[in-house]
Amino acid sequence: MGEPAVVLDGVTVSFGDYTAVEDISFTVAEGTFLSIVGPSGCGKSTLLNIISGLSTPASGTVRNRVSDGGRRTGYMLQRDLMLDWRTVVQNVALGLEAQGTPRKAARAKAAQALPAYGLAGFESFYPCQLSGGMRQRAAFARTMSTDPALLLLDEPFSALDYQTKLKLEAELLAMFRRSGGTAIMVTHDIDEAVAVSDAVLVMTGRPGRVAALHEVPFAAEGLAPVEVREAAGFGHEVRRIWQEIEA
Amino acid sequence: MTTEPDQLPLPAAQEPPALAKPPKTRRRDAAGRRHRSLALAITLDVVLLVVLLGSWQFAVDSGSVSGLLYGSPGQIWHTIVGGVESGTMFSDAGATALEALLGFVIGNLIGATIGVALWYSRLVEQMLRPAIAFLGATPVAALAPMIIVWVGTGMISKIVVSAASVVVTALVLAFQGARGTDPLQIRLLRSMGAPTRRVFRLLVLPSSLVNICGGLRLTAGLALVGAIIGEFISSSSGLGHAILIAGSLYDISTVLANLLVVGLLALVLLGAIGRVERVILRWRFLALSE
16 A cells, blocks of 8 residues: 555663563555554553654654655543633644644634534534533544544543444544544553454553464454444454453 | 523513403422512511611710711711712712723723733743832822822823822733643644744634733722822812811711712712623623523
């Protein structure tokens, strides 16, 4: 599919004496959805910071061809980071306003996007009036509004209830496919990783190292995350990854 | 999504006498309980007030309490009526109100502007920190004589004293609001391509204003106190002036009468601010989800 979007080669990151991740090498092809799983504290979020350029590695190289090419990166964190004083449509418009789009145009565009994210009718609501799932939907809409070529997601659904999580996973996948970009998601949930991604990077604990990198066929087959969990081979894949993490 | 009822429910319209009145049902819900408890509180307040004023007046009339030293409700009423008839009550109240209002607005504007500007420069903030702490700790009553000397004895000086009472608090509130901006939110905006000035306009500035609004009740009170202190030091009109003169003449009833008006002024001001708050900080008054 051409040049890879992100390449890490021998990356080691330390904070003072503490080595967060050691000798990490992997490639993310453009247009793929990669999940990173591993035990707590293995440095998954650190990797996202490295890829986004927020931190620099002590050794090794990072190549982010998306940001090198001047294209946008979109972020979704566990916290929705909605602004209390803005309504839903105003919050979703924030991405465009941040880029310099005039307020009126940004809000008009945001208003148009809301139905696609299940937010129709909630334009004038404030974040404090919404459930966690709705807020993450709005955060998602805000993230996608800037047309990012690369999506970096740090446990975006881990604070949500199971049903909402499944729904949002499906919506994320659908939007992602439509956008044609690349995505890297950090998650605790192995089920989620296997259901949604094209590939799963398995890390082991402190300091974080790459245990394995698996290609995963389920999402590519176009199955919804709920159905995927029923598919043949799904449980096997999940168990395999679980054992690799535990090892 | 219902809004929290923050006022008493309006009384039902009167039925025309020809139709039968529906039976009065006693509301059992939370709103009904609140209504009844508020009604009880008001009733008790009125009763207590009547008892207090009654016994005070009685004590003065019977001679056991000196009317000269402690005033009496009758005298206070007399003074108020006299002040209203002669118009001095209105001119005094008006003067103090104007000084406090302008001091409030100016003090908040200046304080807020400096406060958010300090966000921009860490260096300037650290340079100014001792000065701000110093000014904040200095009681306005100590600054007022100096201000009067510099600015003169006209209304402007009272406005300045009033603003001076407000400015440091407004500054600190604005600065805290700016600095308290969630760093993740700042990072998010930057990642979306916003340069610092846009981060400031979209995120930091609103965040500070929200904080300032939260402090408006406090600064309103400070502004009023500042205006009155300014009048104490030097003035020819205003409620503080009236209190000072009456106090020096041992006319306690007049002092109390004017104090009453000051209190009423404060209530009006706070009521207005409450309305402003409901508009600017409207999301705080909405029912939360789940």
